[in-house]
Amino acid sequence: MSITTTADGRVVERRKRPPRERAKSAVWHLSLLAVLAIVLYPALWVLIASVKPNAEIITDASLIPSTITWEHFASAFDGLAGVPLWRFFWNSTLIAGLSVIGIVLSCSITAYALGRLSFPGRKAMFGIVIATLLLPGQVMLIPQYLIFSEMEVVNTIFPLVVGKFLALDAFFVFMYVQFLRGIPRELDHAAKIDGAGHFRIFFSIMLPLLRPAIVTSAIFTFIWSWNDFLGPLIYLHEIEKFPLPRLLQSYENTEAVSNYGGMMAMTLLSLIPVVLFFLVFQKFLIKGIAASGIKG
């Protein structure tokens, strides 16, 4: 059997396989299950830790708790310093939701201009987009902070989302440009002949066709801004405004020693939206990653 399986692979499998083939298949599954066990252990561990009695969490490595307790979730819902947990979920959702809207709108129109229109300076602009792909963001961090504090928007979510509306995520611009290349130009030409302007062409022809790119960028933007820690660490200082990563960090600094289980329950709850998103869209996402090289 060759290494690549072709479409007739299924036919081969339906036949009664010789014992040698079966043994090979068993070894294949066993080795992958071993990898799976290692990969899933941390996820299962946090799941179990959130229902274990506090005293057992660290010291008991096994995945079977002696007793199951739900009190950690009760204390997790209480949040921190009188601010309930739902508030932090709302803050995270707001930041992630605005980021998604910003990225989809700004990156798609930027990519349409770069990939489909011709105007002086386009090549140079595309060059800048490519150059910023690999540029470490830390170098802009300090002046950006000074700009935002001059604008008196520190301690608001403005600094966290404004860049999303200005197409500054070079990766997504690049992804949209790549995607546009697969859309036949005859469509634009036909629309142009019918008298459609560029705004019409973009909104009524390109945007619907870009749907797979839009979904991919929306999901990744949601997950990345949900996980983002550095931005909120620098710009948000009041606990009522914290998104979940800042909550977890503060909780760890203040309560972790006394209530380890509460923190594990909180951690678990904060990861659930990301995991759910992934499970719902996983086939779609993985196709997108394979095609564009998003690193996750």
Add this chain to the structure above:
Amino acid sequence: MSASPSTAAPSEADEAGAPPTRGNRGAAKRRSSAIRGGERFAGYTFMLPWIIGTAVFTIGPMVWSLYLSFTDYHLIRGGDWIGLDNYTAMFDDPMFARAVRVTLMYVVFAVPIKLAASLAVAMLLVQRRRGIGFYRAAFYMPSLIAMSVGIAIVWKALFANGGPQDQFMSWFGWEGGGFIGNPSVSILMLVLLSVWTFGAPMVIFMAGLLQVPGELYEAAEVDGAGKWHRFVKITLPMLSPVIFFNVLMETVGAFQLFGPAYIIGGEAGAPAWSTLFYTVRIYSLAFIDLRMGYASAWAWVLVLAVGVVTLIMFRAAKSLVYYAGEDNR
């Protein structure tokens, strides 16, 4: 797939429209220049958010931080031009040596181990079809959550004294306790966190592996080439563009690790500066000590280092990466 600028701009030839016919050439010319004008207007309008954003939040800040790196700017006290003093001071700063050492150790261990694991599992996965989707999804999932604060906290627990890692390793005679309190191995926590996310490059490797024509392997098998031979002579060269892409992206990313390092080691890179990552130090210089001029110099050294590494990789790729259909070997 590769981010090389040479493939960037689509051709302009097909945008000028149909060639004008003889009789109404003048009118067509006028019309086409009107279309061009409209296109230009639409182009700049659509680019406007990006142009503003890039000027205000990318290029402006880069110039500004370059300037700041030659001053002793302090957020409260302000600062003056001090020439190259920040850059010379870095080389006498023990924290600089520590941060560079920790970051390089991380890059040198995390990137190769993660990529080797992801290639190995990818090669295993593409051999058969049944179950491939399930395994691929399960292996990919850690990549989405690994950089979160939540997982960093879980990691601290897994590697705590008396925690799962400590218990597991003590069956094999380990007496070093949890990795988290042990400066000689604490960096391994972050290396393992990175290896845990092998699923992301794995998916990209799988896409590349499925493109290698099966006839190559069949022909090699007929010629009596063994498994190792086929891997070295067929898989590696055919996959080299994908390998290059993954090595580049993972390396550039590894230089910039922040979140998990900050949660696990704190501002001081505990224990004993053993997890003092470069970006963590930039953060505490700029936003705790408020020494923004000095921190800018640190940031620029990072940009230069990443630039040099990227350049070396592109140079090396010229002779090491094989693009099928191009005769450059």
